Amino acid sequence: MGLGWFGAPEHNRWLAEETHALLRYARAAAVPAGFGWIGEDGTVDTTRPVELWITGRMTFAFSLGTLMGIPGCRRYADHGVRALNRVMRDHVNGGWHSAVEHEPDADGHGVPADPAGRKECYQHAFVVLAAATATAANRPGAQELLRDALAVQDRRWWDDTYGMPVESYAADFTDPEDYRGINAAMHTVEAYLAATDVTGDITWLTRAVQILDHAVNVQARAHDWRLPEHYDTSWRPRLDYNKDQPAHPFRPYGVTPGHGLEWARLTVQARSALVHRSLPTPDWMLDAAERLFDRSRSDAWRCDGGPGFVYTTGFDGVPVVHERMHWVVCEGISAAAAIRRALLDDGHGEIEVEHYEHCYRSWVDYAEQYLIEAPGVWTHELDQNNRPSTRTWEGHPDIYHALQAMLMSRVPVWPCLGQALAEGRLDDPASPVPARAQPRWRGIISWG
Template identity: 55%
Template structure:
């Protein structure tokens, strides 16, 4: 185990994050939290937020945290009923409270996206590992939807999104949705024991990391045509877009590094020989993020995006990027034992404690380039998914996935 911070501090911060997150529960599922920890609009809920909160409370339930099991059950129930499209299958992107009950929140709310559907898989897998009622059935439904609607076997990737009826695909492909699909597939593989999900995670990761990231000097393109041709100018006029920003997103280099190492460990755990790039690429991605993203403009912190020459584009500091840096550094230290990664781990936790954590459990989600609170891309403190995982990842093995590892009692400290 890497220190600091010590396990007792990580436990205390994790519990504080859970206490803050409890305010997200609404009649519809889980809402987006503001700075005070309340939901400004309880009559609307987003699928990705509800899924991420369900995942977090399932992890907490596995740790025996009071009230967490009930909140995980609340999320499973919302995903089974409120968000589920009984007519066309899949889950609505957003729902609102209508005069006759919950309904899709406008035209966009009825769309079906790979990004939030990946989180349905993750939430269902984690809740299943926690033995929550209804979770196994939810996971079976989510696996079927992922296979029949989103998985593109020819490309070895997932399609981005569809209309409500799954008949009109979006003329776009994205790496972000595929990244979280890898995260979910790794969890599903461990919970079900089905290697199909691990094989799919490997195909996605090989194409994205060993293919596209390597081909672009480890500055990973995010946006593609339906034929998977990079769109390097995509959203140049919206550089700070929260989900599809222009350029290369530094935090995703870090997230892909960790996921690749987790994939590597999952393959090894099944007696399969991991390919050499599964260690080479995470090193290159983390080193690139540290070189081109960390403290490159006179102050500590990671810039949000860079262009394909490595120059900063959006210089805001996002809390989730530091959380993923912590996880990536811990993963590389676990994989290699090299002290340099432990040094980065300590540096990035120190930054989080100095600049991001306003009080226990209360993380600023965005900072300006001078590390003062900001809200240009994100407002409020929408959820605790990244921060809560940062309190667990350094104390768990690289495989199995978080929830199965907690269920097996593998948490150190």
Template identity: 75%
Template sequence: MGLGWFGAPEHNRWLAEEMQALLRHGRAARVPAGFGWIGPDGAVDASRPVELWITGRMTFAFSLGTLLGVPGCRRYADHGVRALSRALRDRTHGGWYSAVGHELDAEGHGVPTREAARKECYQHAFVMLAAAAATAANRPGAHELLAEACRVVEAHWWDESYGMPIESYAVDWSDPEDYRGLNAAMHTVEAFLATADVTGDPVWLERAVQIIDSAVNVHARDHDWRLPEHYDTAWRPRLDYNEDAPDHPFRPYGATPGHGLEWARLTVQARAALVGRRLSAPDWMLDAAESLFDRARVDAWRVDGGPGFVYTTDFDGRPIVHERMHWVVCEGISAAAAIRQALLDDGRGEIEVELYEHCYRTWLDYAEEFLIASPGVWWHELDSSNAPSARTWDGHPDIYHALQAVLMPRLPVWPSMAQAIAEGRLDRPSSAPPVEEHGRGSRRRGLFGRG
């Protein structure tokens, strides 16, 4: 089918070699309190604190490396679990600090920095994701960390009245922010899907689908598949939010095509999870994923005279920020692979998957030509001429997006990445067999007393 990249031995060898190089590069991020920001020189940037989202992402990455059997990854995964369980955890109020210093205090705890003034849903989502992956890898303390992350979500982050997460609080859980954002909601979906697979608790899948339903059927459809990123507390779009900060790394003005690609991938993953559990998957999910993918591709790929995705557009599809972010290409690669596999799992033919195979090859070639500075080292940002840039991202902060981009083509759409690897699904990307035949009883049931 196509040009035969998917599943071809030499292609999988290239993906595997890049995956191992990324994990080698990521080791440089280790500091006593967790994982730091890797600067342009390949060393930790001492001017930046240890941030919760980076430590969560790197713990997730090294947990995947552990599951894959990459030597050395266990000690880095275990370091991450310890950092999340102790150095970054708020022992007074619960939950996790957004940032601490690199060194531990005399009692072995992290020291909160000024960046820790608020607790953020976005950052907590990566604690849950990391804990789920580390639990799948059976790392010491991971089960307890995941149980605590679930408790914190139940207590503070889940807003049952809207079926959506809350954005942020002061460090003592007072002063909830007068803002809601789809970026935090999106990563919450990812964490919920992973947690549902590892624990076997269907509530996390149900909530993930609720969030996707709102993002897709309320907001994306109303804006011609361009997703508004910013909302008030009643989830009414704020289309002019951050108009004076269009290149914001987490809350940019306008639409973010990369997030459209990411939502497309998550939508087919949630759909596959429903099907895999013999639950009814809504008819709209696969079509919606394809619509999100198409809108992002048409709006953002090669729209300003050269290869690459622009970072943001307005709500008519006109580019605003022309810099190319590595994570957008990574999410394009992952989404193309996931939708292609979802179509094949549905029995679709070569013609229907051809677009996704073409996009996958094109975007992976782009990454190889422009983004990969050396094995495992990806430029996080390029300018409109595809030269390295630091307008928004300086250095190589983490390996999370790139690692998923080189693993997604080798894995099924469901279960989620860590659980799929734990169940021996690497290079077996066809749809998972029914739950009763899938080892769920021994692998997933009852970690927290819930089937």
């Protein structure tokens, strides 16, 4: 095991340098209404509106930078919190607009880019993630933002009947969509885990585990660990959904191996949160995470004659969309690091986790060779031959996946990134014993 990268000083130095570079590059996204879409030339694409998911992700990223003590990040984190608190909030109907124009109106409120646009669970999840991480970073207005975002989650997005989130509504929260998606559910899990860490309220952890149980323990298990993406309102799989749009950026047909990797990471993170709170921990979680990871790896990595992960496969594991998305290898890096750490925390030895070490090294090498154009600049999509492509994505919309990939091996499985950094756990990745698991803000905020 002398070739191990985890914890090696020079490897951590490389990760840190790329972390700083990503955060420097992301500053270009700041616009009056929040954070815009960075185009191919490194400047904001003014033909695109300011989208809620990008503003939430960038606020999350700069809050992490603040927690690491990287100079300059505070003002961008604060800009994001202000945008979410005032500009992107729907002051008439509640919740948040999905997209607004670059310039606010005279009252400082956002001008909806599409007055008929819908409100989306996926986008609102990133408001919670941003608010929770900014709260961990003690940014002005973050606690109020988190309180309001969780209230909207409770009122609008959580469906107690199925223990799963609703997908979307019209702008006034009428007309719920006749569709449910695993992507929105997945990011809701991530948001709820972060919210649990900073509030101490296990309601959000309980709900995250309910979602994980349905997605991973029921649906992925029932489909040989190839997780269906699309469902009806009763959460029955719709396996042919978007067969005519196989490369859809948010709802692609078939199986998305990158989501399998992401669900695997979230599963071990939620499991660790349960263990360290001395709460009942389902015995399926660690094994299921490993199975998801290996199915995604075996189906999608180097499966069509060249390095890289294909974007989607069918339920037989045969590739459908061969493009390589940057976020998929980022999630592979993060999942390999998280599962390896979870196994070590459970008492497994270095030899038993060598598989994850190997995957981690291979995928970081791939990112360095094919994806990183320059420090902090990641190509978001490559074709089957690993040449830049724009079939699905143009430009460099955000740094969310890449930043997490640079940090995941340097922190514990639990708590989540924001709280781990707040507790000074960077480069101290062994998960804390339960006695140390005290939320940063517990007893300071009344959550009502």
